[in-house]
Amino acid sequence: QVQLVESGGGLVQAGTSLIVSCTASGRTFSSYAMGWFRQAPGKEREFVAAISSSGRRTYYADSVKGRFTMSRDDTKNTMYLQMNSLKLEDTAAYYCAASRRYSFRSSDYDVWGQGTQVTVSL
Numbered sequence: 685q686v687q688l689v690e691s692g693g694g695l696v697q698a699g700t701s702l703i704v705s706c707t708a709s710g711r712t713f714s715s716y717a718m719g720w721f722r723q724a725p726g727k728e729r730e731f732v733a734a735i736s737s738s739g740r741r742t743y744y745a746d747s748v749k750g751r752f753t754m755s756r757d758d759t760k761n762t763m764y765l766q767m768n769s770l771k772l773e774d775t776a777a778y779y780c781a782a783s784r785r786y787s788f789r790s791s792d793y794d795v796w797g798q799g800t801q802v803t804v805s806l
Contacts, residue, residue: 685710685712685795686708686710686716686782686795687709687795688706688708688780688796688797689706689707689709689797690705691706692704692705693777693778693801693802693803694802695803695805696802696803696805697770697805698770698804700770701767702767702802703764704765704778704800704802706720706797707760707761707762708762708763713758715784716737716783716795717734717737717785717786717787718735718763718783719735719781719782719783720732720734720778720780720781721781722774723799724776724777729790730745731788732765733745733752734787734788735786736786739756741786748767751767752765753766753768770804772806774802775803775804776802777799777800777801777802778800778801779796779798780796780797781795781796782795782796
């Protein structure tokens with residue numbers, strides 16, 4: 685089973701870009717589909733994006749489609765979330781997760797990182 689560590693969060697201005705990363709330990713990273721989820725204060729955790737184990741398929745929440753891009757580099761055991769045109773409402777803790785199934789459902793993910801905070805300001 686992999687362990688996941690997010691990095692790259694921070695405080696950015698609205699309209700700018702940020703990349704958050706998720707690095708996995710273990711030799712089975714390439715066999716997992718991966719997902720990004722986020723949770724804002726007082727709100728439920730929500731799906732952001734998913735990528736299949738092959739990397740050929742990606743799926744995005746409507747709220748980030750066209751602005752966020754998810755990718756993976758299995759040679760580095762790392763996946764990325766490129767976030768462009770950030771909005772105030774993108775402020776949240778961002779979590780990466782691993783699943784044996786390509787899915788947008790958090791219940792399908794059984795390994796989670798600790799989260800990285802992204803704060804978007806005016």
